Amino acid sequence: MGHDTTSIIRARDVMSRRVVDIDGMATAKEAAAKMRAEKVSSLLVSKRHPDDAWGIVVVQDFVREVIIPGRSPAEVNVYEIMTKPVITVPADMDIRYVARLIFRAGIRRAPVEHGGELIGMISLTSLILDNELF
Numbered sequence: 001m002g003h004d005t006t007s008i009i010r011a012r013d014v015m016s017r018r019v020v021d022i023d024g025m026a027t028a029k030e031a032a033a034k035m036r037a038e039k040v041s042s043l044l045v046s047k048r049h050p051d052d053a054w055g056i057v058v059v060q061d062f063v064r065e066v067i068i069p070g071r072s073p074a075e076v077n078v079y080e081i082m083t084k085p086v087i088t089v090p091a092d093m094d095i096r097y098v099a100r101l102i103f104r105a106g107i108r109r110a111p112v113e114h115g116g117e118l119i120g121m122i123s124l125t126s127l128i129l130d131n132e133l134f
Contacts, residue, residue, distance in 0.1 A: 011098050012091040014127060015112045015120035021046050024055060024079035028066050031057055031078050042109055044118060045082045054111065054118065055084035088113045089122055098122060 021044040022031050031043055045055030057078050065081035066073055087105055089098050091114035102110055102124055109123035 009095040011089050011093045011112045011122055014095060015122040017120045019044055019118055019121055022078055026078050027074050028062060028076040029073035044111060045078055053085035055082040056086040057082040086111060
């Protein structure tokens with residue numbers, strides 16, 4: 001997938017189309033089991049209603065909010081440890097700006113949206129390891 005320097009690479013060109021979600025009422029234990037089964041390091045937290053915002057739960061949330069404080073994963077709900085609202089990236093955004101946004105926001109991944117719908121995920125790691133950008 002080599003690209004010449006004149007073409008603009010957009011978020012949609014390099015995103016993973018796989019989005020795994022979970023309900024915020026699920027327990028941290030259930031979320032961790034889903035992450036293991038799906039082989040992902042983050043889960044989108046579903047909206048409760050159409051006007052709600054998406055959330056995200058990542059491995060670091062489990063470490064910071066469950067493991068370090070010594071809480072029981074079976075007694076912690078995802079909504080207690082997730083980040084909400086989640087930073088999303090427009091599908092048509094130039095990849096240079098995507099990388100800058102993700103990096104400066106101090107996050108590792110972001111959902112990609114188009115027309116109000118989440119259509120994929122993009123991460124700093126996947127930009128380098130899963131694509132032939134350079």
